[in-house]
Amino acid sequence: MAAADVGESGIRSGDEALPTPTAGVRCCWTATSHRNHVYFGRARILASPGIYISIPFCAQKCTYCNFRSDVYARALRTDYVRCLARELCSGDTRRGDTLYFGGGSPSLLEPEEFEALSAVLPHRRWAEATIEVAPGEAAPERISSWVETGINRVSLGVQSFDPAVARAAGRKHDPETVQTEIRCLRERGILNISVDLIAGLARQTALTWRRSLDWIERLGVGHVSVYMLETDDASRLGRELQAGGSRYGARSVPCESEIVDFYLEAVEQLRSLGLERYEVSNFARPGRRSAHNLKYWRMEPYLGFGSDAHSFSGRRRWSNVATAPEYVRRMASGSSPRDRVEEPGPKRMLEDRVLTGLRTSDGIRLGNDEWRELRPRARRLADRGWLIAERPSIRLTDRGILFADEAIAELLG
Numbered sequence: 001m002a003a004a005d006v007g008e009s010g011i012r013s014g015d016e017a018l019p020t021p022t023a024g025v026r027c028c029w030t031a032t033s034h035r036n037h038v039y040f041g042r043a044r045i046l047a048s049p050g051i052y053i054s055i056p057f058c059a060q061k062c063t064y065c066n067f068r069s070d071v072y073a074r075a076l077r078t079d080y081v082r083c084l085a086r087e088l089c090s091g092d093t094r095r096g097d098t099l100y101f102g103g104g105s106p107s108l109l110e111p112e113e114f115e116a117l118s119a120v121l122p123h124r125r126w127a128e129a130t131i132e133v134a135p136g137e138a139a140p141e142r143i144s145s146w147v148e149t150g151i152n153r154v155s156l157g158v159q160s161f162d163p164a165v166a167r168a169a170g171r172k173h174d175p176e177t178v179q180t181e182i183r184c185l186r187e188r189g190i191l192n193i194s195v196d197l198i199a200g201l202a203r204q205t206a207l208t209w210r211r212s213l214d215w216i217e218r219l220g221v222g223h224v225s226v227y228m229l230e231t232d233d234a235s236r237l238g239r240e241l242q243a244g245g246s247r248y249g250a251r252s253v254p255c256e257s258e259i260v261d262f263y264l265e266a267v268e269q270l271r272s273l274g275l276e277r278y279e280v281s282n283f284a285r286p287g288r289r290s291a292h293n294l295k296y297w298r299m300e301p302y303l304g305f306g307s308d309a310h311s312f313s314g315r316r317r318w319s320n321v322a323t324a325p326e327y328v329r330r331m332a333s334g335s336s337p338r339d340r341v342e343e344p345g346p347k348r349m350l351e352d353r354v355l356t357g358l359r360t361s362d363g364i365r366l367g368n369d370e371w372r373e374l375r376p377r378a379r380r381l382a383d384r385g386w387l388i389a390e391r392p393s394i395r396l397t398d399r400g401i402l403f404a405d406e407a408i409a410e411l412l413g
């Protein structure tokens with residue numbers, strides 16, 4: 001985009017280069033890190049960042065959604081893609097080894113929009129390159145543009161295979177659409193496929209949940225995410241649950257104990273299908289764990305681009321402005337899209353590591369001082385059967401995972 005262009009959304013643009021984020025610095029268990037390297041004991045490992053690209057556009061706003069995505073005018077999307085391409089050009093994406101298009105619904109982008117972003121990304125084989133796809137949006141020509149970009153993994157936001165539950169959530173798909181799209185993806189060589197389910201949607205019953213799990217078995221996917229409904233006031237359904245009303249189906253939302261039962265049933269069913277839980281909400285066959293998401297949970301570096309995208313260098317964290325209109329405004333005026341930058345101290349870093357790492361089946365490794373600090377509380381949790389503490393590692397037991405939030409809060413005192 002040329003300097004001072006006026007985009008289709010009427011927002012002026014500039015061509016001033018954005019500051020390049022510092023990438024590749026990481027603190028680690030032994031607290032010895034240098035630029036671009038991670039040290040585990042005496043071993044030195046090159047730390048490649050994951051690249052996250054935010055596409056905050058959706059065809060409809062789902063009732064349960066608490067993300068900063070929305071249904072925006074097409075003109076804004078056109079400007080957003082141009083601005084995003086500029087931010088990607090000025091960022092250090094070359095050292096990235098994983099790529100993730102998240103949203104929103106990145107699958108909403110037309111092939112030419114996707115190609116505009118692809119053109120400014122490194123042209124090579126990614127260790128893992130994922131796109132989040134809303135069922136019904138995986139048209140053959142779109143799949144072709146994904147394959148051209150090197151996408152080798154698709155995360156399908158199915159949420160429920162029951163059409164009535166999906167409709168109540170604001171989605172339009174049926175299970176046959178999902179089945180057809182998965183077949184198309186496989187025919188085009190994308191074999192690494194993940195399906196998202198949500199336990200606790202309006203109109204969900206034991207029977208509809210069972211049907212969703214049966215579809216997982218039928219489709220034979222290698223990765224499944226099972227989320228429990230969040231009832232905060234950032235979604236329309238969440239607000240209705242808190243304030244009352246019937247427009248979004250709050251009265252037909254299963255109770256908490258039913259939701260826990262759905263989750264436990266999923267754990268059992270997925271285990272029987274060979275999908276092991278490797279994070280509280282994530283299940284995978286061997287070799288199918290999400291390499292990109294593991295970087296978040298292991299606090300490895302990642303660089304985010306676009307609105308509401310977060311980045312972590314290993315030492316510093318920063319995030320971009322939250323909404324697409326604000327992002328385009330900032331970029332168009334030649335300003336940095338960054339909103340917040342912080343450099344957490346050692347205490348905060350340990351807290352973050354516990355918060356994210358303890359949700360994984362591998363748990364976390366502690367340094368000597370960290371071990372000394374956490375040992376008394378870890379011992380109490382171990383006595384309760386929630387935690388396994390084997391110096392220098394701690395991890396939650398199957399039972400502890402059910403109380404993960406409580407266990408983590410107690411461990412951090």
Ligand code: SF4
Nearest residue numbers: 058061062065069104
């Ligand atoms: S749940 Fe996904 S598809 Fe639905 S509104 Fe939110 S980001 Fe968009």
